[in-house]
Ligand SMILES: NC(=O)c1ccc[n+]([C@@H]2O[C@H](COP(=O)([O-])OP(=O)(O)OC[C@H]3O[C@@H](n4cnc5c(N)ncnc54)[C@H](O)[C@@H]3O)[C@@H](O)[C@H]2O)c1
């Protein structure tokens with residue numbers, strides 16, 4: 001590396017560190033950052049006289065976020081020296097052995113979060129300060145008081161600094177990001193940034209809502225007298241801090257390696273993100289003798305785990321069609337090793353997310369995979385674009401059957417009942433109890449019939465013959481005739497049941513009934529405007545229905561021909577006291593409420609389940625409770641069942 005290159009790299013590191021520590025919005029993966037930092041470190045060691053005064057290799061962490069009060073630590077906070085393999089670990093041990101050949105090591109998980117210092121005075125939490133540059137950090141006391149795992153009072157009365165890591169659970173990290181995606185906010189690249197960003201909020205109620213957790217790992221200023229750090233920490237846990245899930249004292253490299261691999265093996269079972277194991281020399285006198293560099297203690301090191309977060313490149317965006325026809329985009333990425341497996345694909349929530357991330361083919365991205373988290377893209381490096389990037393278009397046709405897709409933003413769906421990806425599900429739905437109620441045609445049987453190529457869509461059910469089923473395993477005479485009879489029995493059912501059984505997105509039984517009453521057999525030809533004009537049919541429902549008929553008209557026409565359903569006609573309801581009124585039923589009546597509901601609906605009333613200003617009548621029986629009170633409060637006229645009968 002030339003001096004010029006070195007200077008340029010240091011500028012890059014400084015800007016990456018700023019984005020990472022101050023803005024909680026990294027512009028590189030840790031791996032890229034560490035690699036560049038190490039290359040610069042090698043240069044600094046060869047040419048110490050040329051090294052940059054502000055090199056991130058010489059200082060701890062970041063700067064203070066605007067809006068926070070600065071606060072000083074009583075004693076300095078440090079970073080950790082990284083070791084990445086056994087060789088580097090042995091190197092570190094050998095350096096320590098120069099002051100003491102008889103070493104014991106305390107090993108514990110390294111939680112990946114935000115470093116925090118708590119100052120206790122007279123047993124009371126006085127101040128909580130972020131690590132900042134190691135000497136001065138941000139005063140986040142009010143935020144920290146919302147974290148339940150931090151005691152506000154402890155029984156130790158001497159002046160004491162407690163250090164630990166504020167972390168967020170992996171599952172909560174995912175939830176926050178899902179919420180942020182919905183709100184069109186930038187995602188957190190990883191749980192560490194999420195923890196740090198949540199801790200450094202000007203509004204403590206936001207911090208409180210984020211479910212942060214505190215893992216204690218050390219002490220700063222203190223007057224506790226212990227010979228070993230492991231004993232000192234046991235005392236600290238006894239004050240009401242949570243003890244880390246694994247903590248072992250060993251006395252050689254083999255011992256350290258063993259714990260290291262044990263912690264890696266249980267990494268997925270621990271709900272918080274770990275990025276390594278910290279090894280500390282247990283004897284406090286030896287620690288004092290070894291002392292500190294400008295950046296870290298010489299008596300401890302962070303033995304890093306394989307990264308779960310990597311930079312990779314988007315090669316393509318392909319579509320996956322789910323069993324219900326929902327289309328999900330999947331990113332094909334340059335194959336990347338993450339934590340023991342080769343990652344080639346990452347899931348994206350939907351096409352709206354692609355637009356929000358402004359993700360393009362050939363973009364460089366951060367991909368994160370940890371334990372049970374499916375590989376996810378959390379960050380797109382827009383600044384790294386080189387002109388080869390291509391926009392991702394929303395699909396208009398199904399990749400499986402080429403029919404037009406129904407697109408309502410976050411949801412894109414193939415509704416073609418002939419589409420091979422959805423046939424099984426659509427037949428199962430069609431036959432289910434609340435739809436056509438075809439006895440003997442459950443999930444397993446439908447799967448069998450489709451897999452054995454006995455049927456390709458709903459229509460085929462009606463051309464099934466005895467001979468078709470004879471050769472199927474477990475199909476005896478009785479079973480076959482029962483099934484064929486059950487299918488036959490659906491003929492002549494009502495039109496709205498048939499429409500409801502098609503599984504049209506957003507169109508349930510009530511809507512089906514309403515549409516069928518209004519349009520009869522013309523349902524297959526309705527246009528958008530006529531549908532929207534119907535009371536209770538929203539735009540989304542109408543569009544879904546029209547899109548559905550657009551791709552399935554032929555099939556539905558044939559189906560109606562075969563089933564020959566009864567077409568219900570709208571009966572003009574005679575004038576009566578309940579026509580067009582909104583009614584709520586409550587309490588115990590002389591007959592079932594379901595029956596009374598039907599009766600009222602036949603009179604043209606709308607029966608609703610909750611009382612509001614729009615309610616015209618509350619009809620109450622015995623033991624009426626809160627609905628009655630509310631009706632009285634809102635001035636809704638409340639009548640008994642008998643009064644209702646009289647009014648009819
Ligand atoms: N992606 C980027 O752009 C970018 C930029 C800057 C830094 N970074 C990353 O940040 C890291 C360097 O940051 P750092 O200096 O904060 O170091 P670090 O986070 O790797 O390690 C030091 C910190 O570990 C924490 N810790 C957790 N468990 C501990 C334990 N049991 N004992 C002691 N300490 C424990 C402490 O808060 C301590 O301050 C590097 O891994 C680097 O990749 C990334």
Ligand SMILES: [Zn+2]
Pocket residue numbers: 398399400401402403414415416419420421
């Ligand atoms: Zn399809």
